Amino acid sequence: MTQIIAFQGRPGAYSDLACRTARPGWETLPCPSFQAAIDAVREGRATLGMLACENSLAGRVPEIHALLPEAGLPIIGEHFQRVEHCLLGLPGTRIEDLRRIHTHPVALGQIRDLIRELGVEACSAFDTAGAAEMVVQWQSREDGAIASSLAAELNGLEILRANVEDAAHNTTRFYLVAREAVWPSAEAERVMTTLVFRVLNRPGALYQALGGFAENGVNMTRLESYMSPGTLTATGFLLDVEGHPEQDSLKQALSVLRECSENIAILGVYPASPSRYPE
16 A cells, blocks of 8 residues: 655655655655645545644744644654755756746745855745746746755756755754554653643733643743634643653643643644754
8 A cells, every 4th residue: 555645835845855754665745735735634645744833944834733723633743854955957057047046935035145145036936846847847047946956856957056055954843644643652752742722811821831841840842822713812822842641740731731721632642753862
């Protein structure tokens, strides 16, 4: 049986590269949106979904906190993908031929030094891999794209210069989602738990909620706030913590959380990526 992993983006996108890195040999399924990738998993057209949730330069992906609680797809893993931008052009193109560089707006913000050096026009595109596709369609040596080495390979483009990003630490974190939860053992080490909750609308509620994690020695690695739909007074939070809900420390922290919060939902309990703990 063919194993399929869905992602948001065009073939050759960094999410595509993340899928191939995390699940070698699996077939990747490009989807036009995060919702479409979620639907592909939910409907059984894909075994897993690879959903970008945050980037070390660009910050959070805001759609995730809205989509995941309603998706009904538990998080079963995480993956960190190093983003290595490449300057791509048609075969035979010289860097001095370029007049315009096309890529996603976020990527444009990560290659300011290159744009300044080359003196080219920075042009926004809907997707990094989509920009590579457009360069092929236009067949103009004055147009280049910023995308992955995989996008170059899939579209028959040349890498004119590799690693053109301004910051070497540019990394995107992904959640891996599936139709059924697969929790590690409570005795397992290096486990992550992701949950969402809404604090009660009263003084000190958030202080009390977060204090439970501090008092019980639970390390929070991500905390994102968002307004709950349909109200301007109820704030929701998405939280990543180290630990397993059945371990005493996190169990006690969650007990405190329940006293001052509502709509608590655990979105996933999963092994931490080895990238969290480099040797």
